[in-house]
Structure formats: C-alpha cells, structure tokens
Amino acid sequence: MVAEPRGIANHFLEAAIEPARWLDVLQHVAEETRSRHAQIVGVGPDFDVGFNWVNGMDASAHAAADRTELMLPSTNYRVAAGLSAAPHDVVWENSYAALRPRLTGDAYLDLCSDLDIPNGCQTNLVAGADGLIGFSLLRSAREGPTDAATRAMFAAFSAAARVAASLQVALEQDGCKLVAGSFDAMDVACFVLDQRMHVRALSRAAEDLLTRGALRLVEGRVSSPMPQIARRLSAATQAVRDQGVAAASVVVPQHAGASGADLLTLKLHRLPMRPWNMGFAPFAILTAKRQSAATDGDLKLLRDDYGLTAAEAEIAMLLRQGHSRAQISERRGIGAETLRSHLRALFGKLGVRRETEAIHLLHALLS
Template identity: 65%
Template sequence: MPQKIANQFLEAAIEPARWLDVLQRVAQQTQSKHAQIIGVGPSFSFGFNWVNDMDASAHAAADRAELMAPTINFRVAAGATRPPQTISWEDDYAALRPSLADQSYLDLCSDLDIPFGCQTNLLVEDDGLIGFALLRAHRNGPTDAETRAMFARVCASAGAAVALQVALERESYKLVAGSFEAMNLACFVLDRTMSVRAISRGADALLADGTLRLADGRVAAPSLAVQRRLTAAMATIGERRAGAASVAAPTPAGVLMLKVHRLPDREWNMGFAPFAILIAKRPPAADSADAAFLRETYGLTASEAEIALLLRLGRTRAQICTARAITGETLRSHLRSLFGKLGVRRETEAIHLLHALLS
C-alpha cells in the first residue's frame, strides 16, 4: 500500500483535483471515516479543508473561522504545539479538552461523528501550517498502534506531495510577474497577507526611484494620506469585500494610479499561490507629448499640465480632485496659476484654448 499511495499523493500534487481520491484510499486502508488535509493560515485563520466523503452541509458546519482557534479546537491545539511528522492522537486530544474555552468544536465532533483520530503536521511555516489527519467515527473506534503505524508510513509521502504543490504555487508568483513584465506594466504580485512576493521590472523601477516603497513587505506610498487610502484598499481586497480597488497617488511626475485586483480563486489552492496583484500605471490623461508641449510653451508644472489635460477631457473639478487625490482648495490654487500662465481668466476660456492648442 505505501508505494501505491505515495504515487497517488505525488499525482495529486501535480493534478490537485485528485486529492480527494487519495484521501479516500487512505481512509479505506486505515478503516477511518475520513482522511483530511487542512490548511491553517496566519493567526489560525481558516485556510482550506479537504475531506473525503464529507457533504456540503457538513463542510458548512466545519469550515468556519471561529472553530480554528486552538482555544476552541483540540486538533488545532495539538497541531500548534507539535513539529512536523510528529503524530498526535486520542491521548493528546484528551489532555487538551479540559483547557478548551467552550464546547463548540466538541459539539461539532459529536454532530459529525468524528470524536477519534490521529494527525500530523506536514508543513509548518510563519504564514501557516498544513495538517494531515484521520477522522474516526464511533463505529471505527479510537486509533490503535497498528493504525497509527500505518498512518505514519504514508505521512512522508503526503509531506512530499504537499511540499511539491506548495513549491509549484510559489513558482507561479514569478510567472504572473513575468506576464505583466511582457506587457511593460509595473506589477506587484501579492500573497493572501497582501505582502509582495514578486515584482516586474517596472515595479522595481518605482521602488528604485522612491515613487513607491516597501514597508514590512507590503507596498507603501511616501505620502501619509495616500498610504491611508492604500491600506484601506488593500484591506478591502484582502478581506474579499471587493474584487478591485483603486488609489490615486500624486507624484512629481504626475498622478500614479494604484489598482489592486484580487485574482480568481482556485479550488485546490493550498494558500501559497498568488492572491492579488497591484498595478501601478499613469492615467491615459497624462499624454506625454501634450503635457511636454504645455510645460515647454507656457511654463506649466507637471501637475498643472496634467490638470489642463483633464480639463480638456471634460473632467469636473470633483473628478479632477479624485484623480489627483487633492483637495478642492489645492485644485483652486493650481487653477489660478494655470489660468495666469495660459493668459485666461475663466475655466471655459482655458478649455477653449486647450482644445485649440492640442487639436
């Protein structure tokens, strides 16, 4: 059995939709109700839960973030204190139960009839752990020495498969960054904590010239006001409250639009694949040739030239403030200077002149 299951585990790492098949085989061979691969994210957040022969209603009851705390879940508590490939079993669970904060996970085990079993950690890292377990019903009874020995023999194969899939998921950060590099776009590829894991050359250039920076592994803006908006946008994406969010970041070279997009969920993702991307791009309004003409001919600053181009495009003052991430008072100050340099007194006169100059 071990060699056949070892091959099935490695096949699952390459074709993750096959995980349930190999878990089914492990459960059958160990005469258990279920075999399980579970991911626990940072701070014991819920990652994923793959269990053979578990229906949707049982998953809905089990797959809840509040049940992942080690003060609630004796299995998570056992995993949090053991190094990889160390087996915990019913004796360990019994020792932990008296210290649980409440009965919610014990009630779940009773409802799903999974009071017994054994487990090990296949991977333990700062950004989470992946556990492997047998879940046994009353009719299966507690694990015995022979069952735990059989479980131990397949743990190495399961660990190798998990390590392979995690490595493949992590390699995809570079693939995503490379794709955006081919499109000549500045791209930061983010993990589920919104930390940067790969960047394109364009993104590297923005870091090198100080337009953006990294703080604790995350993209940060030099301006405190922009940073607050960027942090809020990142939280919106990280908490899955939206699929995309944008922030305008004024820079000496003009506005830089920071657009964060959550990538599509992958059903058999262990949590180490790219979660989101941040694209940094100058808005189309900042046409370089027209802006250069206005700067050279009328002595406009980069900010004034961009505001002039936005006016020519028919943007309202409110829209310009949003695009430039500035207040109404700041915009009025720019417009006074802009009108003086163009030799006009009103906004409508400026727009007519700009159409005539740039048509």
C-alpha cells in the same frame, strides 16, 4: 516501520499537479485506515482557514467547521496539537485528551460531537511563518481511537503527502514568479499577491519603487509611508480580498507634496479564482503606473461623451489625480457646498454613486 502503501506516492504527486484529485486521494486514505474522513487543512498565522479538504464532508458540515473562531488553539485541540508537534511527528488521542481541559470553550468539542469526529491522529506537512498545512484522520466514536497499526499506516501515507504538499506549494510560488516575469518583460511595476494579499513575487520596476521609498512592505503587504494613503490602500486591498471587488484603484504620491507626473496610480486586480490551491497561487496583482497629466483630449472626452461641464471635467481630473475635496475646493476657489453640488452632477453623468467608483471609472476611461 510500515512500508508505504503501493502506488500511493504516485497518487499524491498526481494530486499536487492536478489538485482536483485531492479528494480521491483522501478517500483512499480514509478507506485504507478505516476512518470516517481524511483531511488536509491550511491554517494561516492568524488562524484563518486557508483551505479545508475533507473526503465525504458536505457543504453544511464545512459551513459549520470552517470558521476562524473554531481554528484558534485556545478552542481547537487539533490546532493546538499541530502547533506543538515536532516536524514529522504523529500526534493522536492521548495528546487530544491532554489538551481538551485547557480549551477556553466547548464550541469545537460540540462541533466534533455534532459531526461525530472525536478521534483521530495528525501530522504537519508544511509549517512555517505562513502557518501550517496539516494532514489528519478524523474518526467517529464507533470507529474508536487509532491504534498503533493505524498510526503506522497513517505515518506511511504522511511521507507521500508531505512530498506532494511541498511540491504543490513550490508550483504555486513558481506561478507567482512567472506572472512577475511577464510584467518584467513589459517594464511594468507589478506586485503578485497571494490570497492573504501578501507579496509573493514582484517585478524589477516594483523593487525600484520600494528602494526609492515610494511604497513599502508592511508585514508582507504593499503600503505607503504616508498614513492617509496607507489607510486607503489597506481599504482597497481588503475590498478586493474579502468583499468580492474585482478591481480597485488608489493614487499614491511618490513623495510629500507630489502632484501631476509625480503621482502613481496603483491598480489592484483580482485574478480568476483557482480552486484547490494551498494559498500560495497568484490571487491578485497590484500594478503601479506613473500618473499621466490631464490632456485636452481627456477633458474633451468627458465633456463630449459624458456631458460634463468644463468645471465638472476639471474637478473629475483633480479627483483622478488624488486630490482631496479640501484641496479641490482651494484650487478651484469654491466652497464645500458648491463642490458637493458639482460632484453630485458629475457622479450622475458618469453613472456612479460614490467618489471611489468615480475615481476607478476615470482611471479606466483615461488610462
């Protein structure tokens, strides 16, 4: 058993608390093991790349490597080895050699050739339902396969890396609880989401919405028991997660046939980006607030400040309350073409182009 390299445990723990230090620690590991790269990578349960930290790897190499199609166990022998490894086991080139013939394509093999990283060894630091966090040496053809002494040194590094990774995950999860606690103090329903938009913490008022069935969790994400609303919420969630949208709003009935004060306004807000997180830090919040009924003041603001006619202002309030175009037409006693004409004028006066943009603006103006 090789003793843990002097001081490395402290360096790993410092990186867990100040994650910008991870690359320095990985550089140290690579130098000590005479390897081209050391790597810590997070792979989600759907084999998406949560993060990929590698010393000495430039942006173009990351762009080539950090693709979901190259993280599938059917195409990537390192991911396949990580999924089959027992806890704390170190796997190396003999496992890679056994797995390579089973791959369904050569894309990852070609990548390893292009980046000159065919050799190395690895272990899992964290593994569970959320995926795995792996720790690896990536070695060039010239550096050759790992030998027993290198793997023993790597195992010693891994013990410190495992403690540090677990600590950072715990700190990120505690951050989610802290955010939820802040909303508890304000008696606001709030779901705290990670970068996969999974709920990591929630306030007591949010728990109450789940208990009453107004909202539900589906595979860890906030959804609605009503299919149409669930689809709208899913689209808003994807926009915030994948399309760089800073915020989105969805009006949700608390029960079938709900209207007015029985409607909930769900607001998704993307939080400032936190570099060097392992995917468990707060990424976004979803708050739920009871829909307030339209007031004369709201209607006056829309008429006076934005020049909406009385009819356009009333249509705007119905949009904000979550009514569909068909419902608005029926309620106003107008045809679809007349409603479209009103909406075109309304959008122009509000300075938006789409219905979803109008709804979000109305929520912001009249909250």
